[in-house]
Amino acid sequence: MYNLTLLSQAEKNRIELDKQAAYTVWKVKNAKAGYEAFTEQSNNIEDDDDRDFFNQAVSKYKTKMGVK
Known part of the structure; x- marks a missing residue:
């Protein structure tokens, strides 16, 4: 078990x-x-690294959920 407050x-x-x-x-x-x-969600993220992370996560979940 993890204590998320320690992150x-x-x-x-x-x-x-x-x-x-x-x-x-x-x-x-x-x-x-x-x-x-x-696009709207991604455009609201100011940090380039965070935006890239978000877009990679979107790709991951699109594959898992069968969204094209």
């Missing part, structure tokens, strides 16, 4: 970005949002 702020941020990516893919898969949600 650095950067690690906590990555976990949050991963959760946001999974939720965005889920919304698109379930017709709660359109494909533009990916």
